[in-house]
Amino acid sequence: MEQNQIQQIIAVIEYIDAHLTNRLELNRIAQATHYSKYHLHRMFTNTLGVPLHNYIHRRRMTEAAKLLVCSDKSILKISLLSGYSSAWSKN
Secondary structure (H helix, E strand, O other): OOHHHHHHHHHHHHHHHHOOOOOOOHHHHHHHHOOOHHHHHHHHHHHHOOOHHHHHHHHHHHHHHHHHHHOOOOHHHHHHHOOOOOOOOOO
8 A cells, every 4th residue: 555545544534533523424524635525435445445434433433432431421422522413313
């Protein structure tokens, strides 16, 4: 894998992490990282082996699990802090 491509993926992941509580859509991420949505989707999936939306979902679930174990926050608060619109959301 090319070093430049790794740096590009790192930049995308950093953007996702910085905006995890926001609504993260392919168009918005592509625009923020200066890629076409098609190139971003293809590059991300080929490099990490998982589509961007699956990565975001897993990242949010990991954050929620961490907060469930390491905090005394309510499930509703944790779901909101993890980027979901409610405790019952399937974002």
